[in-house]
Amino acid sequence: MRIRNLILPANADGLRIEGGVTRFQPNAETMSIYAAAMKYQAAGTPTLVFAGEEYGTGSSRDWAAKGPRLLGVRAVVARSFERIHRSNLVGMGVLPLQFKGDDSVESLGIVGDEEFDILDLAGKLQPRQDVVLAIRRRDGRQLDVTLELRVDTPIEADYLRHGGILPYVLRRLMQ
Numbered sequence: 001m002r003i004r005n006l007i008l009p010a011n012a013d014g015l016r017i018e019g020g021v022t023r024f025q026p027n028a029e030t031m032s033i034y035a036a037a038m039k040y041q042a043a044g045t046p047t048l049v050f051a052g053e054e055y056g057t058g059s060s061r062d063w064a065a066k067g068p069r070l071l072g073v074r075a076v077v078a079r080s081f082e083r084i085h086r087s088n089l090v091g092m093g094v095l096p097l098q099f100k101g102d103d104s105v106e107s108l109g110i111v112g113d114e115e116f117d118i119l120d121l122a123g124k125l126q127p128r129q130d131v132v133l134a135i136r137r138r139d140g141r142q143l144d145v146t147l148e149l150r151v152d153t154p155i156e157a158d159y160l161r162h163g164g165i166l167p168y169v170l171r172r173l174m175q
Helices: 033-042 063-070 083-091 154-161 165-174
Strands: 021-024 029-032 047-050 073-078 095-099 115-119 130-136 142-149
Touching: 021 033, 029 033, 063 073, 063 083, 083 095, 083 154, 154 165
Parallel strands: 047 073, 073 095
Antiparallel strands: 021 029, 095 142, 115 130, 130 142
16 A cells, blocks of 8 residues: 555545655645655644554554654554554654544544644653543634553653653663
8 A cells, every 4th residue: 555645635536646745734735745844843843643544554663663753753643553563653752642432534524734732641651541632623623532542551651751762771871
């Protein structure tokens, strides 16, 4: 399967554009994912990825999680995660967040021009805790959605508190 970014419009045949292209908000300019990521980083805007079922399947190597981290992705919100890839995201300091129940990008009407805040994380990270994703739509309406933090062990929570496994190990060595 190829990447199909659902925030891009469909072509004349009703098919989504495939490949490493996205829309940079707020002006909806189409550009490469890399170019958009660099613009968001330059503006100090952290980003997140929305995904479907079994996010990360076929990409369990650690580089599959390093890439998004280097692009400035701070969280992935998915219907479910492939086990090893989820662990690698945690190791890179990327929050794996899972929709609850029947919630999904489609059911919540997420179109890609919203602003998001992840709430309930200040000073505490616990395995499998609930967190709130605040979705602010362009018309000013806000929707709060409960997600599950897919941190499965206390040591994974420690890794995330330190920004990933490497900063965690380095801080431990310096103590």
